């Protein structure tokens with residue numbers, strides 16, 4: 366309940382102002398007691414601070430707006446479910462040691478892949494990218510292998526369409 370009110374843009378501001386009001390009143394009471402002056406005198410000195418406070422609030426508001434604008438820009442173009450499906454972007458064949466990488470896009474509601482590339486993982490260091498459908502390392506068994514990218518694309522997209530069917534909203 367409180368969380369709901371707090372996240373409400375209007376009520377959260379009302380509560381913030383209320384809290385600031387209570388704090389300033391408490392400060393005024395303590396200050397008037399310790400400095401032996403009246404509460405109104407404390408408020409007078411606070412009013413002198415007001416200009417500085419408004420200036421500060423202006424700066425804070427400016428940063429808030431900038432933050433909001435930049436946040437909107439970086440907000441993902443994909444829905445959370447599409448993002449989840451997009452995480453499926455590589456697959457390694459344990460028999461051949463060939464790893465495939467791709468990027469998932471959506472044609473309206475249907476997923477498809479692009480930028481499909483094959484890498485050989487049978488060597489030291491980073492996986493070696495294929496050159497002209499085979500591993501460029503001489504003597505590697507995958508250098509004699511020729512990848513049919515059309516078939517691989519069809520295989521991956523079949524998995525994607527099936528996965529998408531399972532997670533997409535009814």
Ligand SMILES: [Zn+2]
Pocket residue numbers: 485486487488493500501502505506507508
């Ligand atoms: Zn290789």
